Amino acid sequence: MNTAEVLADAFERIQESVHGAVEGLSEEALSTRLDGGANSIAWLVWHLSRIQDDHVAGAAGLEQVWITGGWADRFGLPFPEGETGYGQNSKQVTQVRVGADLLLGYFDAVHEQTAGFVRGLDDAALDRVVDETWSPPVTLGVRLVSVIADDLQHAGQVAFVRGALARR
Numbered sequence: 001m002n003t004a005e006v007l008a009d010a011f012e013r014i015q016e017s018v019h020g021a022v023e024g025l026s027e028e029a030l031s032t033r034l035d036g037g038a039n040s041i042a043w044l045v046w047h048l049s050r051i052q053d054d055h056v057a058g059a060a061g062l063e064q065v066w067i068t069g070g071w072a073d074r075f076g077l078p079f080p081e082g083e084t085g086y087g088q089n090s091k092q093v094t095q096v097r098v099g100a101d102l103l104l105g106y107f108d109a110v111h112e113q114t115a116g117f118v119r120g121l122d123d124a125a126l127d128r129v130v131d132e133t134w135s136p137p138v139t140l141g142v143r144l145v146s147v148i149a150d151d152l153q154h155a156g157q158v159a160f161v162r163g164a165l166a167r168r
Helices: 003-022 027-031 043-059 073-076 090-092 098-117 123-127 140-166
Strands: 129-131
Touching: 003 043, 003 098, 003 123, 003 140, 027 043, 027 098, 043 098, 043 129, 043 140, 073 098, 090 098, 129 140
Parallel strands: none
Antiparallel strands: none
């Protein structure tokens, strides 16, 4: 297995986890929060998709599909177009209320752009600095691992919430 294949496999595992936790749920279930401070499935999937879209597009020199694909308009959220969900409060979490088809449509569009990008990478590409605002500067490899780790963590949270809702 080469670099591109390992990265593509990691992102495919995220896609499988997200689909497994979202498919078949109603908008009501997707928006349910286990308590007043918890994130909903809809918010978690929107957020992990936005982070992947923002971070990978930036590192790849691509436009975010959130904007170019018209997803911001379709979601109609009351946030600035560049919002990713990072640091949002409880009220803002509640405002992400969408159906599974829209949520998975956006996630899959982000996944497709990400997969297309990582399939073309080689080992040398991972050493390219993509963010000099950090010390040390962030390389492409570090950025992609960070996105994978963040997405897997949130995908696990989504699966947990779905399981908790099923036991109610």
